[in-house]
Amino acid sequence: NAGVTQTPKFQVLKTGQSMTLQCAQDMNHNSMYWYRQDPGMGLRLIYYSASEGTTDKGEVPNGYNVSRLNKREFSLRLESAAPSQTSVYFCASSDGTGLANYGYTFGSGTRLTVV
Amino acid sequence: AQSVTQPDIHITVSEGASLELRCNYSYGATPYLFWYVQSPGQGLQLLLKYFSGDTLVQGIKGFEAEFKRSQSSFNLRKPSVHWSDAAEYFCAVGPQWDKFYFGSGTKLNVKP
8 A cells, every 4th residue: 555655755956956756646546736844834835736637836836847747646846956945845645526535645755955 | 815823833741641732724615624643754644634514523543623613723632642642743724726724733742
């Protein structure tokens, strides 16, 4: 029962480097999300995808891009990393098609440090 | 605007004592409310959720929460805390266009 899988778990980047965070879910969920978690600020939504082929900005999209490659996969790209993007990144998915299914399933996170 | 406030950043309780974590929300429609728990280095796990009906909901690990519409609150409770409950707890409200809003979290320490 894999649920939501994120890779990598840890990453150190130099300022200006680019990288892609990968996320895949095996629950046939329609909706997928990327959050960042910073101390004292809870989780803030970066981007989300309500269904395959659609993506929308969340609260803090600047400096990021996303791709919903297919129903299973939703990647987050940092084109030119900045120290302000040092954070823990969580991917989540949700069925969202019925009341009983609301609520996220989270991945275990990617801890990113930009130096 | 939708928002969630968790007024307590840190809480310390003794093992075996009761626990209440506070959550207040601002939401324009009928809220769906959630509590998640995050153990160190882990992702978030759903503890319980409220959609409608009985305002006292039971969750996993012996937790419960009570929805009080008049107070815009959804406080999490546990009668007797175990050392393994030490974690960070997040309240969330939604959905708005399939998005959920999280509080800033409450870190729970458990004294032996």
